[in-house]
Amino acid sequence: MSKFTEIDVMVLGAGAAGMICAIEAARRGLSTAVLDHARAPGEKIRISGGGRCNFTNLHSGPGNFLSANPRFAISALRSFTQHDFIARVKTHGIAFHEKTLGQLFCDGSAREIITMLTGEMREAGARLDLSIEIGAITHSDQGFQIATSAGPWRASRLVVATGGKSIPKMGATGLGYEIARQFGHELTETRAGLVPFTWASHMTESWKALSGVSADVAACCNGAEFREAMLFTHRGLSGPAMLQISSYWRDGDAVVIDLSPGEDLLTWLKQARGDRPKASPLSALSDILPKRLVQQLEPGSALAAARLADMNNAALEQIAEGFHRFEIVPGGTEGYRTAEVTLGGVDTSQLNQKSMESRLVPGLYFIGEVVDVTGHLGGHNFQWAWSSGVAAGRNIRPAATV
Numbered sequence: 001m002s003k004f005t006e007i008d009v010m011v012l013g014a015g016a017a018g019m020i021c022a023i024e025a026a027r028r029g030l031s032t033a034v035l036d037h038a039r040a041p042g043e044k045i046r047i048s049g050g051g052r053c054n055f056t057n058l059h060s061g062p063g064n065f066l067s068a069n070p071r072f073a074i075s076a077l078r079s080f081t082q083h084d085f086i087a088r089v090k091t092h093g094i095a096f097h098e099k100t101l102g103q104l105f106c107d108g109s110a111r112e113i114i115t116m117l118t119g120e121m122r123e124a125g126a127r128l129d130l131s132i133e134i135g136a137i138t139h140s141d142q143g144f145q146i147a148t149s150a151g152p153w154r155a156s157r158l159v160v161a162t163g164g165k166s167i168p169k170m171g172a173t174g175l176g177y178e179i180a181r182q183f184g185h186e187l188t189e190t191r192a193g194l195v196p197f198t199w200a201s202h203m204t205e206s207w208k209a210l211s212g213v214s215a216d217v218a219a220c221c222n223g224a225e226f227r228e229a230m231l232f233t234h235r236g237l238s239g240p241a242m243l244q245i246s247s248y249w250r251d252g253d254a255v256v257i258d259l260s261p262g263e264d265l266l267t268w269l270k271q272a273r274g275d276r277p278k279a280s281p282l283s284a285l286s287d288i289l290p291k292r293l294v295q296q297l298e299p300g301s302a303l304a305a306a307r308l309a310d311m312n313n314a315a316l317e318q319i320a321e322g323f324h325r326f327e328i329v330p331g332g333t334e335g336y337r338t339a340e341v342t343l344g345g346v347d348t349s350q351l352n353q354k355s356m357e358s359r360l361v362p363g364l365y366f367i368g369e370v371v372d373v374t375g376h377l378g379g380h381n382f383q384w385a386w387s388s389g390v391a392a393g394r395n396i397r398p399a400a401t402v
């Protein structure tokens with residue numbers, strides 16, 4: 001029989017949550033190892049933010065997260081805040097800037113964050129093993145036995161930080177969910193989040209002509225509203241506003257979009273009627289909205305030929321309402337292929353909110369995206385990774401008490 005490699009803490013997943021958890025555990029004197037099937041650590045960190053990593057958000061708080069239990073994340077988020085992570089970034093001399101809405105990015109490369117994490121792991125004595133395939137996992141009085149392509153391991157505590165299903169080309173799998181089920185944990189429904197919408201089949205041909213057009217909008221769905229940019233693509237609707245609202249959307253739901261949230265279009269049209277009565281509504285609206293968009297929403301020659309002088313207030317109000325409450329039922333989303341996160345995951349009712357430890361299996365922990373806590377776009381999901389990882393790493397109990 002192969003001899004086990006013995007370790008206090010085994011972390012599965014060398015992403016943001018897994019690495020920061022390993023740092024905190026190792027700093028407490030626990031022998032710690034991180035295993036990952038990828039060839040390099042922090043692959044999602046590397047590609048995030050266009051290669052500059054939107055590593056947190058100045059305004060991150062419990063209200064920026066979705067979960068079946070919205071209060072679950074509060075403890076971890078308060079124990080290790082965005083300001084705590086920012087302080088760590090500053091200590092390493094990593095230059096950064098605020099882009100918009102509190103989003104913080106590296107001035108240089110996302111690799112600086114990865115280097116910071118791997119460097120702190122080395123300093124703390126945590127081991128990092130890559131290109132390792134994970135096999136069967138069992139549990140006994142001696143701890144957790146993990147079969148791997150590099151031989152068997154035995155760990156007193158096991159931390160699952162394997163992420164969700166989003167962006168499978170980066171190596172995302174459902175391993176964490178499989179482990180959770182194996183040990184009796186319930187899962188809330190998982191689905192793609194922060195993902196572009198696709199056109200309904202009857203819209204594809206006519207609407208894909210708007211590909212490349214963008215606008216600042218306010219998008220609403222199921223009680224949520226986001227005011228950010230929207231982008232038309234040949235496949236559907238993208239941009240921050242659409243990614244945000246996609247996390248609240250369900251198949252068949254309508255998304256209501258204010259295409260000019262900063263303007264009272266009715267007042268604008270009335271003013272235009274007085275200033276240039278011979279102009280058409282299309283011409284007037286094209287001064288403040290993309291002309292191609294105006295033409296698409298008001299097809300035919302009626303608006304192009306009509307004169308504002310010939311239109312009463314009721315007609316102008318109808319036109320304005322069409323742009324302020326543009327309603328669309330997407331055909332679907334692009335799914336996990338382009339989703340930034342996975343919604344749902346390990347049911348938080350079976351986890352300790354302070355330590356992220358399983359209430360069913362002592363010594364088993366779940367952190368990061370695999371848990372049913374999902375952030376808004378803009379650095380919040382990284383903050384959950386840091387906060388949940390630190391919560392576990394700082395609260396893993398000594399082996400004698402497991």
